[in-house]
Amino acid sequence: MKGFRTFIAIGLTILLASTAFGSEKITMQKAQGDVTMRAGVAEIWTRVQAGDELKPDATVRTGKQSTALIVAAAKRLTVPPEVMLDISDIRELTQEELMLKLTMEKVRASSYKWKDDALKITNTTAPHGEAKDKKQPLAESNPEIGAMQMKGARVLFENAFYSTGALKALDVLRRYPSLGKFENRLLVAQSLEKANLKSEALNEYVVLANSPATSKDQKELLQIRIAQLKRQ
Numbered sequence: 001m002k003g004f005r006t007f008i009a010i011g012l013t014i015l016l017a018s019t020a021f022g023s024e025k026i027t028m029q030k031a032q033g034d035v036t037m038r039a040g041v042a043e044i045w046t047r048v049q050a051g052d053e054l055k056p057d058a059t060v061r062t063g064k065q066s067t068a069l070i071v072a073a074a075k076r077l078t079v080p081p082e083v084m085l086d087i088s089d090i091r092e093l094t095q096e097e098l099m100l101k102l103t104m105e106k107v108r109a110s111s112y113k114w115k116d117d118a119l120k121i122t123n124t125t126a127p128h129g130e131a132k133d134k135k136q137p138l139a140e141s142n143p144e145i146g147a148m149q150m151k152g153a154r155v156l157f158e159n160a161f162y163s164t165g166a167l168k169a170l171d172v173l174r175r176y177p178s179l180g181k182f183e184n185r186l187l188v189a190q191s192l193e194k195a196n197l198k199s200e201a202l203n204e205y206v207v208l209a210n211s212p213a214t215s216k217d218q219k220e221l222l223q224i225r226i227a228q229l230k231r232q
Contacts, residue, residue, distance in 0.1 A: 026054045026072045026087055033066025033081075058087045061148065077159050084145070085152040086168070093163035098195060101167050109174045146176030150184055157191050166191035182208070182218055193229070202229045 028035070028048050036045040040057045048060065054070065061084045062068055068079040072090045079085055093101070149172045156165035169188045173180050189204035208214060209222040 024073055026056075026070060026090060028052045028054060028060075028068060029071045029076065030067075030069035032068070034063030035066055035068045036061050036063075054087045056088050060085050060087065075159055077155060079155055080151070082148055083151040083155060084148040085155055089152070089156055089164040089168055090161060091164065092161070093195075095196070098163045098167070098197065101163075102170075102197075102200065105167060105170050105174070109170075143176050143178050146172050146179050150176075150179055150187075153191075154187060157187060157194075160194075162191045162194035166195060182214060185211075189225075198229055198232060202226060205229070 028050060030050055031048050031052075035048045037048045037052075037054065037058050037060050038045050039055065045061065048054075048068070054060065060068060060070070060079065062079050062081050064081055066081050070077040070079060070085075070087075070090070075090075077085075077090065150169060153165050153168040153172060156162075156168060166188055169184065169191060173184060173188070185204070185208050189201050189208060192204060193201035205222050205226050209219050209226065214222070
Protein backbone atom coordinates (compact mmCIF):
# COMPACT_ATOMS: atom_id res chain seq x y z
CA MET A 1 0.00 0.00 0.00
CA LYS A 2 2.86 2.36 0.83
CA GLY A 3 4.44 1.66 -2.55
CA PHE A 4 1.10 2.31 -4.26
CA ARG A 5 0.74 5.69 -2.52
CA THR A 6 4.30 6.59 -3.47
CA PHE A 7 3.58 5.76 -7.12
CA ILE A 8 0.48 7.94 -7.09
CA ALA A 9 2.36 10.82 -5.44
CA ILE A 10 5.18 10.67 -7.98
CA GLY A 11 2.73 10.32 -10.83
CA LEU A 12 0.69 13.33 -9.75
CA THR A 13 3.84 15.41 -9.45
CA ILE A 14 4.85 14.57 -13.01
CA LEU A 15 1.33 15.11 -14.30
CA LEU A 16 1.13 18.56 -12.75
CA ALA A 17 4.53 19.45 -14.12
CA SER A 18 3.53 18.33 -17.61
CA THR A 19 0.50 20.63 -17.75
CA ALA A 20 2.65 23.72 -18.10
CA PHE A 21 2.02 25.55 -21.38
CA GLY A 22 5.08 27.77 -21.17
CA SER A 23 4.64 30.90 -23.30
CA GLU A 24 2.11 29.36 -25.70
CA LYS A 25 -1.06 31.39 -25.95
CA ILE A 26 -4.40 29.83 -26.85
CA THR A 27 -7.18 32.09 -28.03
CA MET A 28 -10.73 31.94 -29.29
CA GLN A 29 -10.62 33.20 -32.88
CA LYS A 30 -14.32 32.72 -33.67
CA ALA A 31 -17.37 31.94 -31.55
CA GLN A 32 -20.69 31.47 -33.29
CA GLY A 33 -23.83 30.84 -31.28
CA ASP A 34 -23.80 29.58 -27.70
CA VAL A 35 -20.09 29.22 -26.84
CA THR A 36 -19.24 29.31 -23.14
CA MET A 37 -16.28 28.66 -20.87
CA ARG A 38 -15.69 27.69 -17.26
CA ALA A 39 -12.56 27.88 -15.13
CA GLY A 40 -11.44 24.64 -13.46
CA VAL A 41 -14.30 22.50 -12.15
CA ALA A 42 -16.55 25.47 -11.36
CA GLU A 43 -20.05 25.22 -12.81
CA ILE A 44 -20.17 28.91 -13.68
CA TRP A 45 -20.20 29.17 -17.46
CA THR A 46 -19.49 32.52 -19.10
CA ARG A 47 -19.86 33.62 -22.70
CA VAL A 48 -16.72 33.47 -24.83
CA GLN A 49 -16.02 36.04 -27.51
CA ALA A 50 -13.57 36.20 -30.39
CA GLY A 51 -10.17 37.30 -29.16
CA ASP A 52 -10.55 35.92 -25.62
CA GLU A 53 -7.52 34.12 -24.23
CA LEU A 54 -8.21 30.57 -22.99
CA LYS A 55 -6.36 29.60 -19.83
CA PRO A 56 -4.99 26.06 -19.34
CA ASP A 57 -7.58 25.22 -16.67
CA ALA A 58 -10.53 26.29 -18.82
CA THR A 59 -13.16 24.12 -20.49
CA VAL A 60 -14.95 25.33 -23.60
CA ARG A 61 -18.49 24.19 -24.41
CA THR A 62 -20.49 24.69 -27.58
CA GLY A 63 -24.27 24.57 -27.63
CA LYS A 64 -26.63 23.31 -30.31
CA GLN A 65 -25.97 24.86 -33.72
CA SER A 66 -22.88 26.56 -32.28
CA THR A 67 -19.24 26.36 -33.34
CA ALA A 68 -15.90 27.70 -32.21
CA LEU A 69 -12.47 28.16 -33.72
CA ILE A 70 -9.57 27.89 -31.29
CA VAL A 71 -6.04 28.92 -32.23
CA ALA A 72 -3.09 27.24 -30.51
CA ALA A 73 0.36 27.99 -31.94
CA ALA A 74 0.17 26.96 -35.63
CA LYS A 75 -3.00 24.89 -35.21
CA ARG A 76 -6.60 25.91 -35.60
CA LEU A 77 -9.16 23.64 -33.97
CA THR A 78 -12.70 23.75 -35.27
CA VAL A 79 -15.09 22.77 -32.48
CA PRO A 80 -18.51 21.55 -33.73
CA PRO A 81 -21.82 21.82 -31.86
CA GLU A 82 -22.39 20.15 -28.46
CA VAL A 83 -18.74 19.60 -27.53
CA MET A 84 -16.84 20.02 -24.28
CA LEU A 85 -13.11 20.54 -24.74
CA ASP A 86 -10.53 20.95 -21.98
CA ILE A 87 -7.91 23.49 -23.01
CA SER A 88 -5.28 21.56 -21.03
CA ASP A 89 -5.63 18.76 -23.60
CA ILE A 90 -4.48 20.96 -26.47
CA ARG A 91 -0.82 19.95 -26.15
CA GLU A 92 1.68 17.28 -27.01
CA LEU A 93 2.88 14.59 -24.59
CA THR A 94 6.15 12.72 -24.55
CA GLN A 95 6.03 8.91 -24.72
CA GLU A 96 7.03 8.79 -21.03
CA GLU A 97 4.22 11.14 -20.01
CA LEU A 98 1.67 9.19 -22.02
CA MET A 99 2.75 5.85 -20.57
CA LEU A 100 2.57 7.20 -17.03
CA LYS A 101 -0.86 8.69 -17.62
CA LEU A 102 -2.10 5.44 -19.15
CA THR A 103 -0.89 3.53 -16.08
CA MET A 104 -2.68 5.97 -13.78
CA GLU A 105 -5.82 5.73 -15.89
CA LYS A 106 -5.79 1.96 -15.38
CA VAL A 107 -5.44 2.52 -11.63
CA ARG A 108 -8.46 4.84 -11.69
CA ALA A 109 -10.44 2.33 -13.74
CA SER A 110 -9.70 -0.40 -11.19
CA SER A 111 -10.82 1.93 -8.41
CA TYR A 112 -14.14 2.55 -10.18
CA LYS A 113 -14.70 -1.18 -10.51
CA TRP A 114 -14.18 -1.66 -6.77
CA LYS A 115 -16.75 1.07 -6.09
CA ASP A 116 -19.20 -0.07 -8.75
CA ASP A 117 -22.05 -0.74 -6.32
CA ALA A 118 -21.75 2.73 -4.83
CA LEU A 119 -21.78 4.33 -8.27
CA LYS A 120 -25.06 2.64 -9.18
CA ILE A 121 -27.02 4.40 -6.44
CA THR A 122 -26.38 7.94 -7.76
CA ASN A 123 -29.70 9.77 -7.91
CA THR A 124 -30.02 12.14 -10.87
CA THR A 125 -33.80 12.57 -10.78
CA ALA A 126 -35.43 15.92 -10.12
CA PRO A 127 -37.25 16.55 -6.81
CA HIS A 128 -41.02 15.96 -6.77
CA GLY A 129 -43.05 19.01 -7.63
CA GLU A 130 -40.36 20.71 -9.70
CA ALA A 131 -41.50 22.06 -13.05
CA LYS A 132 -40.68 19.62 -15.82
CA ASP A 133 -40.01 22.36 -18.35
CA LYS A 134 -37.42 24.09 -16.10
CA LYS A 135 -33.96 23.77 -17.65
CA GLN A 136 -31.61 21.90 -15.30
CA PRO A 137 -27.80 22.14 -15.32
CA LEU A 138 -26.11 19.00 -16.61
CA ALA A 139 -24.69 16.88 -13.80
CA GLU A 140 -21.41 15.00 -14.18
CA SER A 141 -23.39 11.75 -13.89
CA ASN A 142 -25.47 12.72 -16.92
CA PRO A 143 -24.40 10.75 -20.04
CA GLU A 144 -24.99 13.91 -22.10
CA ILE A 145 -21.91 15.40 -20.43
CA GLY A 146 -19.92 12.30 -21.33
CA ALA A 147 -21.11 12.44 -24.94
CA MET A 148 -19.96 16.06 -25.23
CA GLN A 149 -16.58 15.18 -23.73
CA MET A 150 -16.21 12.22 -26.09
CA LYS A 151 -16.82 14.59 -28.99
CA GLY A 152 -14.02 16.69 -27.49
CA ALA A 153 -11.73 13.65 -27.60
CA ARG A 154 -12.59 13.25 -31.29
CA VAL A 155 -11.74 16.90 -31.94
CA LEU A 156 -8.33 16.25 -30.37
CA PHE A 157 -7.82 13.19 -32.57
CA GLU A 158 -8.80 15.05 -35.73
CA ASN A 159 -6.23 17.74 -34.90
CA ALA A 160 -3.40 15.23 -34.25
CA PHE A 161 -3.44 15.52 -30.46
CA TYR A 162 -3.47 11.74 -30.29
CA SER A 163 -2.03 11.26 -26.80
CA THR A 164 -4.43 13.56 -24.99
CA GLY A 165 -7.26 12.36 -27.22
CA ALA A 166 -6.68 8.75 -26.16
CA LEU A 167 -6.50 9.70 -22.49
CA LYS A 168 -9.66 11.79 -22.68
CA ALA A 169 -11.57 8.99 -24.43
CA LEU A 170 -10.42 6.45 -21.83
CA ASP A 171 -11.40 8.78 -19.00
CA VAL A 172 -14.87 9.32 -20.48
CA LEU A 173 -15.46 5.60 -21.02
CA ARG A 174 -14.40 4.89 -17.43
CA ARG A 175 -16.86 7.42 -16.04
CA TYR A 176 -19.66 6.76 -18.54
CA PRO A 177 -19.72 3.01 -19.37
CA SER A 178 -22.94 3.48 -21.34
CA LEU A 179 -20.89 5.30 -24.00
CA GLY A 180 -18.75 2.22 -24.69
CA LYS A 181 -20.08 1.74 -28.21
CA PHE A 182 -17.87 0.56 -31.04
CA GLU A 183 -16.86 3.91 -32.54
CA ASN A 184 -15.85 5.33 -29.15
CA ARG A 185 -13.74 2.33 -28.22
CA LEU A 186 -12.25 2.30 -31.69
CA LEU A 187 -11.21 5.92 -31.18
CA VAL A 188 -9.08 4.85 -28.21
CA ALA A 189 -7.26 2.21 -30.24
CA GLN A 190 -6.73 4.51 -33.21
CA SER A 191 -5.42 7.29 -30.97
CA LEU A 192 -2.93 4.97 -29.27
CA GLU A 193 -1.76 3.70 -32.64
CA LYS A 194 -1.27 7.24 -33.95
CA ALA A 195 0.63 8.04 -30.73
CA ASN A 196 3.08 5.23 -31.64
CA LEU A 197 2.02 2.96 -28.79
CA LYS A 198 1.66 -0.05 -31.07
CA SER A 199 1.39 -2.77 -28.42
CA GLU A 200 -1.21 -0.83 -26.42
CA ALA A 201 -3.19 -0.15 -29.59
CA LEU A 202 -2.97 -3.81 -30.60
CA ASN A 203 -4.35 -4.85 -27.22
CA GLU A 204 -7.28 -2.45 -27.61
CA TYR A 205 -8.04 -3.78 -31.09
CA VAL A 206 -7.93 -7.38 -29.83
CA VAL A 207 -10.22 -6.67 -26.88
CA LEU A 208 -12.68 -4.89 -29.16
CA ALA A 209 -12.55 -7.72 -31.73
CA ASN A 210 -13.34 -10.27 -29.01
CA SER A 211 -16.29 -8.30 -27.67
CA PRO A 212 -19.66 -10.04 -28.25
CA ALA A 213 -21.13 -6.63 -29.03
CA THR A 214 -18.87 -6.22 -32.08
CA SER A 215 -20.54 -7.10 -35.37
CA LYS A 216 -19.10 -9.47 -37.96
CA ASP A 217 -18.19 -6.66 -40.36
CA GLN A 218 -16.57 -4.69 -37.56
CA LYS A 219 -14.54 -7.74 -36.51
CA GLU A 220 -13.30 -8.20 -40.06
CA LEU A 221 -12.07 -4.60 -40.15
CA LEU A 222 -10.37 -5.05 -36.77
CA GLN A 223 -8.68 -8.26 -37.85
CA ILE A 224 -7.14 -6.44 -40.82
CA ARG A 225 -5.80 -3.74 -38.51
CA ILE A 226 -4.51 -6.36 -36.03
CA ALA A 227 -2.69 -8.24 -38.79
CA GLN A 228 -1.10 -5.03 -40.05
CA LEU A 229 0.11 -4.05 -36.59
CA LYS A 230 1.57 -7.48 -35.95
CA ARG A 231 3.66 -7.19 -39.12
CA GLN A 232 5.17 -3.88 -38.01
